[in-house]
Amino acid sequence: MRLRRPAVIVSVGMAVLAAGCTDSEEPKRPGIELDRTTASGGAAPEGDRGLPAGPLREQWRADVADLPNPAGTRVEIVAGQVVVFSDRGLDVLDAGTGRPRWHYREQSRSLTDYTVTRDTIVVTTAASGTVAGLEPGTERRRARSTALDAATGRTLWTDDRTLWVSDDTMSLEQQVALRRVFPSAKTGTVVLTSTDEKNPGLIGVNARNGERRWTWAPSDAAGAACEFKPQDTDGSLLVVEADCSGMYALDPASGAVRWKRATGGADKVVTRDGATIVTTYGAGGGNLSVLVGADGRELWKLSAGPLAAEEIAVAGDRAVVGVADHDSGHGLRMEFVNLRTGKAEGRADARTHDGLATGGGRVYGVRQWLGEYETWGAAYDPRLVPGALDVIDPVRGAVTTVPLPFALDSRALEALPRPVVIEGDRVLRVRPSDTGLRLTAYGPGEAAAPVETGGVPARDWPDACSLTAKAPGVRSREDLAGRPLRLGRTSIPHWGCRVEGPDALKFRIGWVARTTEDAHTLLDGVGGSEVRGIGDEARLVKGELGYELVMRAGRFLVAFESADTSGFNRSVENAVAKALA
Numbered sequence: 001m002r003l004r005r006p007a008v009i010v011s012v013g014m015a016v017l018a019a020g021c022t023d024s025e026e027p028k029r030p031g032i033e034l035d036r037t038t039a040s041g042g043a044a045p046e047g048d049r050g051l052p053a054g055p056l057r058e059q060w061r062a063d064v065a066d067l068p069n070p071a072g073t074r075v076e077i078v079a080g081q082v083v084v085f086s087d088r089g090l091d092v093l094d095a096g097t098g099r100p101r102w103h104y105r106e107q108s109r110s111l112t113d114y115t116v117t118r119d120t121i122v123v124t125t126a127a128s129g130t131v132a133g134l135e136p137g138t139e140r141r142r143a144r145s146t147a148l149d150a151a152t153g154r155t156l157w158t159d160d161r162t163l164w165v166s167d168d169t170m171s172l173e174q175q176v177a178l179r180r181v182f183p184s185a186k187t188g189t190v191v192l193t194s195t196d197e198k199n200p201g202l203i204g205v206n207a208r209n210g211e212r213r214w215t216w217a218p219s220d221a222a223g224a225a226c227e228f229k230p231q232d233t234d235g236s237l238l239v240v241e242a243d244c245s246g247m248y249a250l251d252p253a254s255g256a257v258r259w260k261r262a263t264g265g266a267d268k269v270v271t272r273d274g275a276t277i278v279t280t281y282g283a284g285g286g287n288l289s290v291l292v293g294a295d296g297r298e299l300w301k302l303s304a305g306p307l308a309a310e311e312i313a314v315a316g317d318r319a320v321v322g323v324a325d326h327d328s329g330h331g332l333r334m335e336f337v338n339l340r341t342g343k344a345e346g347r348a349d350a351r352t353h354d355g356l357a358t359g360g361g362r363v364y365g366v367r368q369w370l371g372e373y374e375t376w377g378a379a380y381d382p383r384l385v386p387g388a389l390d391v392i393d394p395v396r397g398a399v400t401t402v403p404l405p406f407a408l409d410s411r412a413l414e415a416l417p418r419p420v421v422i423e424g425d426r427v428l429r430v431r432p433s434d435t436g437l438r439l440t441a442y443g444p445g446e447a448a449a450p451v452e453t454g455g456v457p458a459r460d461w462p463d464a465c466s467l468t469a470k471a472p473g474v475r476s477r478e479d480l481a482g483r484p485l486r487l488g489r490t491s492i493p494h495w496g497c498r499v500e501g502p503d504a505l506k507f508r509i510g511w512v513a514r515t516t517e518d519a520h521t522l523l524d525g526v527g528g529s530e531v532r533g534i535g536d537e538a539r540l541v542k543g544e545l546g547y548e549l550v551m552r553a554g555r556f557l558v559a560f561e562s563a564d565t566s567g568f569n570r571s572v573e574n575a576v577a578k579a580l581a
Contacts, residue, residue: 032144033107035089038153049425050360053391053400055454056427057445060098063438064091070432071416072172075439077423079119079150084437085111087172090121092153095426098441102153104146110171112143113163117185117235120156120207122147124163128171145192147207157210161192164202165230186235189213189252193228200226202240204255214255218245231269237294239271249276249296259296272358273314275299275339277321281308291319291337299342300335313356313363314339318394320356320363336397346397350390354413357422363392366420368408370401370487382485382495383544385510385522385557386454387420389427400488403454403511405442405518407525409541431525448514452488456512462556462580464497464509471575473501473568480506502568507576510550510557519555526550531565535577540565549573553580 067073067086074085077095084091089105106125113124127142145163147156185191185207194201194215201217218226226244233239237258238250247266249258261278268279274294281287289309291300302309302323311322319337332353336346353365370384386403393399406429408419417437421428429440448455465477480496496508513519520537528541528550535551540563547563551573558576562569 032109035103035105035107036153037102039092039102040152042151048360050358050362051364051389051391051422051425051427052444052447053402054447054451055402055445056389056405056442058405059096059426059441059443061438061440062093062098063436064093065436067436069172070435070437073417073432073437074114074172075417075421075428075430075437076116077421077426077428078116078121081150082428082439082441083116083121083150084439085114085123085172087111089125090123090148090153092150093439095423095428095441098439101151104148104153109144112171113165115163115165115185115190116150117188117190117207119150120147120185120188120190121150122163122185122190122207124165126171147190147210156208159192159205159210161195161203164191164193164228184233184235185252187252189235191230191238191252200228202228202238202250202255204252213253216250216255216257218242218248231271233271234273236274237271237276239269239276241266241269247278249292249294258294259292261292261296268308268310270310270312272312272319272356275312275314275319277309277312279308279310289323291321291342293339297342299339300337300344302335309335311353311356311365313358315358315361315363315394318345320392320394322350322353322356322365324352334392334399336394348392348397348399350399351388352413353390354418354420356392359422359424361393361395363394364422365390365392366404366408366413366422367401368413370403382508383510383559385526385550385559387525400451402451405454405521406440407522409525409527450488450490452490453492453512454514454518456514458490458492460512461492461495461509462512463494464507465494465499467558467576467579468497468499468572469575470579471499471501471572473571474499476500480508499572501572505560505562505569505572507558507560507572510559513555513557516555519552519557522557523550523552534565534570534573535580538565538573551577553577556580 064084068088076083080095082093082095087110091103092101094101108128109125110128111123112126115122124143124145143162145159188207189204190207192203201215203215204213226242229241231239238252240248247261251258266278267281270277276292279289287308289302290298293299308324309321310324313320317339319339321335321337323333323335325333332350334348334350335344337344351367353367357364367388370386370388385407387408389402389404391400417430419430425444427442431438465479468474478498479494480498484491484493485495498506526539526541528539531538531540535553538549538551540549549560549565551558
């Protein structure tokens, strides 16, 4: 069967990007050879749009080819551009079409750090090669920071100081195992580090012109071996952990200290829209989490045994706080905190997200699986094929979970590059290959109910055991579900089965898509290796409990919990495929 191809597929490589324009008036940097193109036009900010709780529609696909190490890349959406940061530099695409806009590379130099504002990208680069045998600080003295206009790629300014976003100068390629956070600069202030090793400090500069706005160092840092560790922030506050003095929150516009706390060995510090979660993990599960307001007031506190706040997003005057609860069957719960009163006004069970994003007054979180809200205990876990998008209304304290139009494979959500990027009303799927990245952009599609099943009614889901009615050698069948699968208000019975014959085999309905093409896309996302001769197509993938076979028959996906596709297992798989044909 020939499957429909997406409307727009573009390839981004050396040859394609070379079609961009160059600017002879760009400032030349002594000793640094540039390979770059620029673009015309202005920025197209995303605004405060958000995603509705409903289906997503594919808008475009693009391949970014010939990357030195795709697993070490980072992807951001800035001013209407998709920016791919890699060891070779920046590749920039139009977020609306996927077509190439501009690129920037410094020959024989590697990208070590970056930060972004609403319209500017600032990168730090260093001479490529090993640092072995160099005097301390040599690699930093070779570093250079460059500010680029996000829409055009034109150089705005350069500086010999480094960005204050990390405490090392490893290239992105060397940071593959690190899920480092590269903080944004929400107010347009970029922070550089002082080059005076005897008087360490931070320097706030205007991201657009490089002009100094302020300098800062704690009073007891002068002459001391004091390092300033950056924390995870969206740039609304700059939270600094000074190992010689404590933790400070700086106003990014002025450098003024908004609050100070004793360091106390904080393990998790996350700032969003001026609200900061500070979590310390204690021995024996005695954890402590505090929500600190922009003025330093403690708004909310959690000190309940093994619970720990690990993520936060702010929409209006509400904070959504993700609390790890590893003693429960869910692994996470969300607290909805009123930032004016400090009271938790609601709670919802959840699973761990790959961070939280905001837009249009809502909060969004991506999870690997659908069908995780029930505490199944010893019962059969559905582990449905599509990835899940939690659409969170912090005012009502409500969570609606909708299927993503793609699967998230067995790689952890913490893997690099980040598998899903959400900005405004756009979802970007990022998949690395051996030589590049495949980017697929999605936007809001046509409304369809029930939203939790992608618009497919519960009656379209087959009775799993009944699919084996004509399977030879089956002596018994057992409904594994125990109770219906609940996706929002939709109840789906009989979605798992165990058959007995010469052997035993468990399987479950992995998903029922609206179309054959949608089911094909979902199967493609599970990864694994192709297995021929079973259903319309099938893949052997590493699941949560070992290898399993995921088969597509028309618009139905079925997961068989065995890597053995011969003998009795093959006869059951073929019978299920024929019943669904």
